[in-house]
Amino acid sequence: MNTIFSDLSIFLIQHWPLAAAFVVALFIWIGFEFRLSFSGIPQLSVSTATILMNRSDAFVVDVRDFSSYEKGHITQAINIPIVDLNKGNGKLDAHKERPILLVCATGTQALAAANTLKKQGFQALSILKGGMNAWLQENLPIVKGLKVK
Numbered sequence: 001m002n003t004i005f006s007d008l009s010i011f012l013i014q015h016w017p018l019a020a021a022f023v024v025a026l027f028i029w030i031g032f033e034f035r036l037s038f039s040g041i042p043q044l045s046v047s048t049a050t051i052l053m054n055r056s057d058a059f060v061v062d063v064r065d066f067s068s069y070e071k072g073h074i075t076q077a078i079n080i081p082i083v084d085l086n087k088g089n090g091k092l093d094a095h096k097e098r099p100i101l102l103v104c105a106t107g108t109q110a111l112a113a114a115n116t117l118k119k120q121g122f123q124a125l126s127i128l129k130g131g132m133n134a135w136l137q138e139n140l141p142i143v144k145g146l147k148v149k
Helices: 002-014 016-038 046-055 066-071 082-087 108-119 131-137
Strands: 059-062 100-103 125-128
Touching: 002 016, 046 100, 046 125, 082 108, 100 108, 100 131, 108 125, 108 131, 125 131
Parallel strands: 059 100, 100 125
Antiparallel strands: none
8 A cells, every 4th residue: 555655656746747737627627516516507418408498498598609609509599609698688688587598518608608697687597518519429400500580
């Protein structure tokens, strides 16, 4: 047992930049998970999100930039980039009472978007856990190009 700790301490001393980077990355990850857990905004799995969209007529808002949205998005999703949410948006104001599912690339930007919308009075907010990456991993359909009204 002492040999393992001795070898580990030698490794950490010899490769301190690598060890420091690992510790920093670990704390960033733990901090992000803490923020998600205590935000009060539910993170939905892909299957739960599809149920919400089908049964509760959830309004899907893709907060990625326009070019990412155009490359592929969930059917019926509207694109409001996260930078535009602070301005207040007529597209969303009409849907304050509906459940809103926020989608980004990985689920990280959606939390910031949810906090912004919560301050604007939106109540029924949820986040697609894993974002579009999770959606694509499940091989669910996407639409490419602009949404046709």
